[in-house]
Amino acid sequence: MSAFPSQALESVFNKFPPPQNPNFSYGTAGFRLGASKLDSIMVAVASLAIVRSLSCLDETSTPQTIGIMITASHNPPQDNGVKIVDPLGDMLPQDWEPLATKLANCATFKEFEKIIKPLWTKYSSAASSKPAKLVIGRDTRESGPRLLRICTELFDSFSDKLVIYRNFEELSTPELHYITRSFNDVSFGVPSESGYYDKLSNSFLRILKLYDISPDVLVSTTVDCANGVGADKLKAFLETSPSLSSKFAIVNSDTADPLQLNVQCGADFVKTNQKLPNGIDSDLASKDLSLCASFDGDADRLVCYFCDKPSKKFILLDGDKIAILLSRLISTLITQLPENNLEIGIVQTAYANGASTSYIVNKLKLPSVCAKTGVKHLHHEAMKFDIGIYFEANGHGTVLFSEKFTAELKKFEGHSKAAEVLLLLKELINQTVGDALSDLLAVVASLAILKVDAAEWANTYHDLPNKLSKVVVKDRNLFVTTDAERRLVKPPIQSKIDDFVLQTKQGRSFVRPSGTEDAVRVYAEAETEEECLRLAEQVVHLVENYS
Numbered sequence: 437m438s439a440f441p442s443q444a445l446e447s448v449f450n451k452f453p454p455p456q457n458p459n460f461s462y463g464t465a466g467f468r469l470g471a472s473k474l475d476s477i478m479v480a481v482a483s484l485a486i487v488r489s490l491s492c493l494d495e496t497s498t499p500q501t502i503g504i505m506i507t508a509s510h511n512p513p514q515d516n517g518v519k520i521v522d523p524l525g526d527m528l529p530q531d532w533e534p535l536a537t538k539l540a541n542c543a544t545f546k547e548f549e550k551i552i553k554p555l556w557t558k559y560s561s562a563a564s565s566k567p568a569k570l571v572i573g574r575d576t577r578e579s580g581p582r583l584l585r586i587c588t589e590l591f592d593s594f595s596d597k598l599v600i601y602r603n604f605e606e607l608s609t610p611e612l613h614y615i616t617r618s619f620n621d622v623s624f625g626v627p628s629e630s631g632y633y634d635k636l637s638n639s640f641l642r643i644l645k646l647y648d649i650s651p652d653v654l655v656s657t658t659v660d661c662a663n664g665v666g667a668d669k670l671k672a673f674l675e676t677s678p679s680l681s682s683k684f685a686i687v688n689s690d691t692a693d694p695l696q697l698n699v700q701c702g703a704d705f706v707k708t709n710q711k712l713p714n715g716i717d718s719d720l721a722s723k724d725l726s727l728c729a730s731f732d733g734d735a736d737r738l739v740c741y742f743c744d745k746p747s748k749k750f751i752l753l754d755g756d757k758i759a760i761l762l763s764r765l766i767s768t769l770i771t772q773l774p775e776n777n778l779e780i781g782i783v784q785t786a787y788a789n790g791a792s793t794s795y796i797v798n799k800l801k802l803p804s805v806c807a808k809t810g811v812k813h814l815h816h817e818a819m820k821f822d823i824g825i826y827f828e829a830n831g832h833g834t835v836l837f838s839e840k841f842t843a844e845l846k847k848f849e850g851h852s853k854a855a856e857v858l859l860l861l862k863e864l865i866n867q868t869v870g871d872a873l874s875d876l877l878a879v880v881a882s883l884a885i886l887k888v889d890a891a892e893w894a895n896t897y898h899d900l901p902n903k904l905s906k907v908v909v910k911d912r913n914l915f916v917t918t919d920a921e922r923r924l925v926k927p928p929i930q931s932k933i934d935d936f937v938l939q940t941k942q943g944r945s946f947v948r949p950s951g952t953e954d955a956v957r958v959y960a961e962a963e964t965e966e967e968c969l970r971l972a973e974q975v976v977h978l979v980e981n982y983s
């Protein structure tokens with residue numbers, strides 16, 4: 437058995453020492469904070485990723501490939517973050533998160549070794565000392581290359597072949613998830629960026645062909661890429677799919693200036709401020725037969741929007757609207773199958789607009805589940821359905837198709853167009869994680885197939901006025917929630933919130949601690965703008981008085 441590489445690890449650990457009293461936490465999005473504080477965390481994450489790979493053996497007892505993604509998504513340019521991706525492209529299991537936190541909080545190598553060595557030795561022995569396998573990528577942030585090099589320096593420091601890794605440098609988050617899975621599951625795709633682009637464009641163009649839709653008649657889409665990695669990747673995708681290039685115009689694609697990332701643009705800016713990003717004016721946004729879209733900084737979120745022509749009013753098509761559009765297409769296709777007993781379900785969070793949930797339950801008559809915030813929670817719930825559609829209101833989501841779905845539909849292949857399209861949707865829509873590019877293509881295809889334009893899509897239902905506020909408190913851990921984060925257990929202010937809600941027409945409000953920022957979030961919605969603002973103010977006040 438190969439020995440635990442104590443010396444090599446110790447020397448890299450000491451080169452990037454943790455702060456005096458580290459207090460990091462592997463949260464909803466892995467570790468995410470100011471980039472200058474991440475060096476020691478990279479050592480902890482890279483080491484844990486090795487152990488995770490050694491612990492995930494395939495049927496030949498060979499370690500499976502684990503992903504490491506360096507990104508802070510929609511956060512400001514000076515932040516960065518890192519997360520571990522499991523063999524099937526899903527997130528690190530929750531029961532491993534405390535281990536990541538513990539490792540990151542070791543102040544000395546002695547403490548670090550005490551935790552990592554027994555695990556490394558145990559799993560390495562089960563893997564008959566075969567090397568761990570890793571893939572690594574980063575977004576366009578200035579700190580990305582430096583943080584990535586800390587990982588590769590660690591891997592390269594082992595004299596034995598303890599780790600085999602592939603460094604992809606710049607990737608979008610969904611690409612990294614796709615590539616990780618493809619290394620472990622050849623049927624999923626070719627583990628490269630070109631494999632990813634081919635999978636998307638082939639499935640998209642084949643769907644259009646089944647309906648005799650020429651790419652020329654698709655809605656013309658202007659895509660705000662947040663000056664992030666999505667810009668480079670969308671350009672590369674369009675280069676490999678020339679028949680689509682005239683239908684997508686890219687704005688906010690300045691990745692050369694890292695300080696522009698997410699500034700006045702991107703999915704989070706558009707959703708939070710409910711207004712157009714830099715680079716798209718209301719004339720452009722109100723052009724006939726067109727649509728606007730925004731990716732976030734690592735291209736795993738999508739929101740769409742346009743401006744109403746006469747009034748120039750901004751109209752947002754957020755994650756809720758995307759979920760409903762895709763559900764409409766999928767439900768329609770399911771009803772066209774000769775027979776089936778497939779269960780479709782939609783998973784949202786408490787942030788979903790109440791009008792969208794009513795539409796799902798009352799009009800689409802589909803089961804609706806409310807999960808805790810954070811895609812890992814939604815993903816988990818969506819897996820319980822044969823077709824699980826999940827989206828956070830902020831545009832992060834996807835559609836998961838189960839093995840039962842594939843088995844059932846294969847029966848109809850060759851004699852049911854609907855079955856063929858559904859199977860192609862499984863190829864088009866990223867099965868590992870939310871994916872702005874793949875979701876955008878699915879949206880554009882849905883609009884063409886359903887013969888719906890952006891205005892008609894927006895009119896499916898009307899959002900209740902809503903407001904999301906952030907309250908900075910002394911200790912957000914004092915706020916404890918239950919019922920998928922819709923009710924507070926502590927501090928004792930829930931009954932007061934209930935009273936305010938009861939006094940508000942169609943009122944709804946909840947308070948939860950953020951998993952990614954040192955703050956508490958307050959959400960409020962109501963029948964009118966005025967009532968919504970009043971409810972938000974009342975609840976924010978309550979929270980402020982308790983902190």
Ligand SMILES: CC(=O)N[C@H]1[C@@H](OP(=O)(O)O)O[C@H](CO)[C@@H](O)[C@@H]1O
Pocket residue numbers: 464465509787809810811828830832949950951952953957
């Ligand atoms: C209200 C909101 O948008 N919350 C976001 C935000 O989580 P918080 O736990 O609310 O900070 O970041 C998460 C990671 O990107 C994302 O999954 C989630 O939807």
Ligand SMILES: [Mg+2]
Pocket residue numbers: 509510609732733734735736737
């Ligand atoms: Mg993101």
